[in-house]
Amino acid sequence: MKKIPVLLMGCGGVGRHLLQHIVSCRSLHAKMGVHIRVIGVSDSKSLLVPMDVLKEELNDEFLSQVCRIKSNGSPLSTFSALEKGGFRVVGESELRKETEEITQILGKSTGLAVVDCSASMETIEILMKAAESGCCVVLANKKPLTSTLEHYDKLVLHPRRVRHESTVGAGLPVIASMNRIISSGDPVHSILGSLSGTLGYVMSELEDGKPLSQVVRAAKTLGYTEPDPRDDLSGMDVARKALILARLLGKRITMESIEIESLYPEEMGPGLMSVDDFLQNGIVKLDQNIEERVKKASSNGCVLRYACVIEGSSVQVGIREVPKDSPLGRLRGSDNIVEIYSRCYKEQPLVIQGAGAGNDTTAAGVLADIIDLQDLFP
Ligand SMILES: NC(=O)c1ccc[n+]([C@@H]2O[C@H](COP(=O)([O-])OP(=O)(O)OC[C@H]3O[C@@H](n4cnc5c(N)ncnc54)[C@H](OP(=O)(O)O)[C@@H]3O)[C@@H](O)[C@H]2O)c1
Numbered sequence: 079m080k081k082i083p084v085l086l087m088g089c090g091g092v093g094r095h096l097l098q099h100i101v102s103c104r105s106l107h108a109k110m111g112v113h114i115r116v117i118g119v120s121d122s123k124s125l126l127v128p129m130d131v132l133k134e135e136l137n138d139e140f141l142s143q144v145c146r147i148k149s150n151g152s153p154l155s156t157f158s159a160l161e162k163g164g165f166r167v168v169g170e171s172e173l174r175k176e177t178e179e180i181t182q183i184l185g186k187s188t189g190l191a192v193v194d195c196s197a198s199m200e201t202i203e204i205l206m207k208a209a210e211s212g213c214c215v216v217l218a219n220k221k222p223l224t225s226t227l228e229h230y231d232k233l234v235l236h237p238r239r240v241r242h243e244s245t246v247g248a249g250l251p252v253i254a255s256m257n258r259i260i261s262s263g264d265p266v267h268s269i270l271g272s273l274s275g276t277l278g279y280v281m282s283e284l285e286d287g288k289p290l291s292q293v294v295r296a297a298k299t300l301g302y303t304e305p306d307p308r309d310d311l312s313g314m315d316v317a318r319k320a321l322i323l324a325r326l327l328g329k330r331i332t333m334e335s336i337e338i339e340s341l342y343p344e345e346m347g348p349g350l351m352s353v354d355d356f357l358q359n360g361i362v363k364l365d366q367n368i369e370e371r372v373k374k375a376s377s378n379g380c381v382l383r384y385a386c387v388i389e390g391s392s393v394q395v396g397i398r399e400v401p402k403d404s405p406l407g408r409l410r411g412s413d414n415i416v417e418i419y420s421r422c423y424k425e426q427p428l429v430i431q432g433a434g435a436g437n438d439t440t441a442a443g444v445l446a447d448i449i450d451l452q453d454l455f456p
């Protein structure tokens with residue numbers, strides 16, 4: 079049986095689903111000859127590890143308890159009061175140092191998959207050191223990959239040991255498909271995508287003639303948006319995904335060089351207007367302009383999509399008119415879509431479409447990434 083030791087950072091919606099999937103897939107993985115050995119779980123304040131990370135693991139009952147405690151909104155440090163023994167709780171002050179030590183010890187011996195399911199910029203130091211000491215790195219977190227080029231190079235130092243399928247289109251095989259195209263020497267000319275479920279939903283509702291303000295309020299009520307819908311409307315999250323794809327294509331660019339169209343003006347930004355004020359009084363002022371754009375597009379046989387376009391050295395993120403009868407134009411609701419144009423996929427692009435968000439699908443993508451590393455472990 080191949081053993082893949084895993085250290086999980088982040089125990090939110092995605093991290094917890096990952097732990098649940100790991101536990102429920104035990105017999106499947108056993109049939110495949112693989113065992114995932116969870117040797118650490120951390121949240122923003124503490125890390126839980128077995129007494130001996132080289133020999134022991136956190137068992138399934140323990141992992142299920144981790145999920146229950148985090149679902150209740152309690153921190154992992156709650157465990158220190160449970161006095162069950164068999165594990166250690168590392169507190170905030172030692173968190174980074176201890177995590178780094180574990181990655182060094184295991185990276186050099188049996189290998190270790192460090193899995194980032196946090197939404198933090200702060201894991202990057204740990205990840206870079208882990209990559210350097212021979213660990214594999216699996217990410218659902220986009221932020222480390224969208225930092226400086228210097229950081230990026232350190233993270234992808236050993237490309238075969240880095241997986242980040244879930245950073246773009248959640249579980250959809252976007253990165254895997256691109257890697258296959260790239261390694262076959264088929265040059266990618268351009269990529270056109272709709273990479274935000276929220277903005278996909280908003281744009282297709284606008285197409286039906288509804289006002290932006292009403293659509294965004296409804297999306298928030300349905301739980302489709304971030305707590306502050308401007309986090310979706312700013313386009314920043316789409317820009318991060320676009321940057322990840324562009325860098326995969328070898329483009330040496332940073333966030334600053336991406337043209338990002340925000341759906342709200344600066345004066346309605348989070349620092350200047352509360353969420354409630356924005357939703358009640360701000361956003362209605364944007365209705366008319368966008369309605370006119372929708373009508374203009376329609377008169378051209380087009381629809382508006384919030385798209386990312388990667389072509390040559392340029393990466394653009396914003397509203398675009400696309401033909402009604404193109405893959406992007408036919409997209410409805412919150413699905414993500416990516417159209418890849420290359421020499422082999424010239425007239426008819428390679429199209430990848432499906433649910434591009436959700437804790438369950440995202441965690442499934444992360445799990446598949448971990449299993450995909452099995453040949454690197456003894
Ligand atoms: N949900 C989706 O549909 C989806 C799709 C694609 C990608 N993603 C990405 O997946 C990641 C996780 O998403 P989520 O929805 O699960 O986020 P979340 O619910 O906000 O959970 C984040 C978790 O990370 C922990 N954390 C924060 N800083 C940390 C640190 N320095 N070290 C270790 N853990 C830390 C948090 O700890 P506390 O519990 O202490 O706050 C929390 O448990 C994000 O980067 C997100 O962009 C999500």
Ligand SMILES: *[C@@H]1O[C@H](CO)[C@@H](O)[C@H](O)[C@H]1NC(C)=O
Binds near residue numbers: 436
């Ligand atoms: C994902 O998990 C978070 C945290 O538990 C939760 O608030 C959110 O509603 C979940 N999202 C979905 C789509 O289930």
